[in-house]
Amino acid sequence: MDESNARKLIIEVGKLLYERSYVVSSDGNVSIRLDENRVLATPTMTCKGRMTEDCLAITDLDGNALNDKKASSELAMHTLIYKMRPDIKAVCHAHPPHGTAFAVAGLAIDAPILSEVILTLGCVPLTDYGTPSTNELTDAMKPFVEHHNALLMANHGAVAYGADLWQAFDRLETLEHTAKISILSRALGGANDLPKDAISKLINIREKAGYLPAQARCQACGYLDEAGITCEHDAVSDSAFQIPFSGGGEITFTREELIELLSQVANNRN
Ligand SMILES: [Zn+2]
Numbered sequence: 001m002d003e004s005n006a007r008k009l010i011i012e013v014g015k016l017l018y019e020r021s022y023v024v025s026s027d028g029n030v031s032i033r034l035d036e037n038r039v040l041a042t043p044t045m046t047c048k049g050r051m052t053e054d055c056l057a058i059t060d061l062d063g064n065a066l067n068d069k070k071a072s073s074e075l076a077m078h079t080l081i082y083k084m085r086p087d088i089k090a091v092c093h094a095h096p097p098h099g100t101a102f103a104v105a106g107l108a109i110d111a112p113i114l115s116e117v118i119l120t121l122g123c124v125p126l127t128d129y130g131t132p133s134t135n136e137l138t139d140a141m142k143p144f145v146e147h148h149n150a151l152l153m154a155n156h157g158a159v160a161y162g163a164d165l166w167q168a169f170d171r172l173e174t175l176e177h178t179a180k181i182s183i184l185s186r187a188l189g190g191a192n193d194l195p196k197d198a199i200s201k202l203i204n205i206r207e208k209a210g211y212l213p214a215q216a217r218c219q220a221c222g223y224l225d226e227a228g229i230t231c232e233h234d235a236v237s238d239s240a241f242q243i244p245f246s247g248g249g250e251i252t253f254t255r256e257e258l259i260e261l262l263s264q265v266a267n268n269r270n
Contacts, residue, residue: 006032006040007053009165018049022094029072033089041071073133080138084145090165092172095157098179103152112194118202121174122216129154150175
C-alpha cells in the first residue's frame with residue numbers, strides 16, 4: 001500500500017479507537033503491511049487519539065527499525081500474524097471494554113447467538129495469558145492465528161486483522177459489539193443460542209459467499225461441535241495433544257484420538 005495513504009489511514013483509525021473507548025492512554029497498536037518486508041506501525045507510548053502522520057514507525061517483519069521512530073513494544077503480535085497469514089495486510093490491537101471483560105473472565109466469544117457474526121467473523125477464541133511484549137504472548141496466539149480473524153488474549157485484550165485496515169477495524173468492532181450484546185442478554189435472563197440447523201445453513205452460506213474459508217471451522221469453535229459440523233483442521237499437528245511420560249519421550253494424539261481414548265476409559269469405568 002502507498003505509504004502516505006497508509007499514514008493517513010492509521011491516524012484516522014487511531015482516533016476512532018480512542019473515541020470509541022477501545023483504547024485509553026497509550027494502549028493498543030495498529031499497523032499496515034506496506035510491502036513484502038515493511039510494516040508501518042504506531043509508535044510506543046503514544047495515545048492513539050493524538051498521533052500525527054510523522055510519528056509512525058517503519059520496521060521489517062522481524063521488528064527491526066527502518067526509520068528513527070520506535071514502534072510499539074507489542075509489534076511482535078503483528079509480525080507473527082503477517083508471517084503466518086500472507087492474506088493479512090493490517091492489524092488492530094486494542095482493549096475494548098466488553099471484549100476485554102470476556103478475556104478477563106476467561107471466556108471466548110463463541111456462543112452462536114447472532115447470525116451475522118457467524119457469517120462474517122466466526123467465533124473468537126481465547127488464547128492463554130502471556131506477558132505482553134514477550135514470546136509468551138505470541139506463542140499463545142500461534143495455534144489460533146491461521147483459523148481466525150480475531151482473538152481474545154486472556155487478562156489483556158483483543159486483536160483483529162484483515163485484508164486492509166478497515167476490515168481489521170470492522171472485525172474488532174464486531175467483536176466488541178458481540179461481547180456487549182452477549183453481556184446485556186445475560187443481564188436480561190440469558191442468551192438463546194441459534195438452533196443447530198440454522199448454524200449449518202449460516203456456515204454453508206459464509207463458505208459459498210467467500211466471507212470465511214473452510215479453515216475458519218476450527219478446533220476452537222464451540223458451536224461447530226454443538227451443531228455436529230466436523231472440522232478437518234482438528235487433526236492438524238499444531239492442535240495435537242502431547243502427553244509426556246516420566247520414563248522419557250512423549251506420545252502425540254490428535255484431538256479425535258484423545259477423545260476416543262478418554263471415552264473408552266470412561267466406558268470401562270461404568
Ligand atoms: Zn495490549
